[in-house]
């Protein structure tokens with residue numbers, strides 16, 4: 001049997017309102033909040049595009065800079081409709097996706113490796129709906145649907161919400177897939193795992209980020 005490739009949907013808010021929990025780090029004079037949010041997104045999308053089990057990556061965004069960036073990496077973009085928050089945006093993206101295998105992926109996974117995503121998607125094949133919880137165990141970094149509606153329940157406590165809605169939890173050796181970056185501590189953990197090129201370069205060339213990430217250790 002030929003296994004269909006997955007369509008991966010990635011949400012990205014407008015930069016001015018995205019990733020506010022990183023502001024304690026990026027709100028400092030000399031730091032560039034937008035550049036960090038874009039680097040996280042770019043490393044995530046680049047890993048998804050490079051994943052051998054992924055046929056297309058669809059980024060749902062109304063942010064022109066983010067749209068240009070991810071298109072340059074090989075993703076497709078769709079508008080952030082119906083403009084009612086994260087889950088409706090993911091449903092919209094999933095409706096534009098090709099084929100029966102659709103996954104929603106967090107946009108803040110700079111340590112994600114293509115092989116990790118491939119392993120998780122392989123584990124999700126032939127099951128109607130699955131999810132991968134984040135490193136804390138409370139959030140979700142990947143939700144998959146195979147021949148079914150995606151029914152995303154992202155937000156606070158989403159791992160429990162996806163479980164209660166019948167999705168099967170997947171676990172595996174995929175630390176980069178679990179490590180979403182919401183806070184400065186998460187960023188430090190992702191760098192320790194080995195972040196993608198754009199995030200790693202941004203931190204190493206930004207003295208203000210490097211100093212504050214080191215100082216908070």
Ligand SMILES: Nc1nc2c(ncn2[C@@H]2O[C@H](COP(=O)(O)OP(=O)(O)OP(=O)(O)O)[C@@H](O)[C@H]2O)c(=O)[nH]1
Pocket residue numbers: 011012013014017018019020021022060061062080084085086089106107108182
């Ligand atoms: N397209 C789209 N993406 C969204 C929306 N809301 C959240 N996202 C994205 O979904 C991902 C996970 O959301 P959160 O972790 O809550 O991110 P956030 O709201 O940017 O972060 P905080 O301000 O720190 O809570 C982030 O990459 C957001 O950009 C939305 O309404 N539309």
Ligand SMILES: C=C(OP(=O)(O)O)C(=O)O
Pocket residue numbers: 134138139140141153154155156157158159180182
């Ligand atoms: C929206 C979610 O993520 P975050 O931890 O990034 O807020 C979630 O885990 O459902």
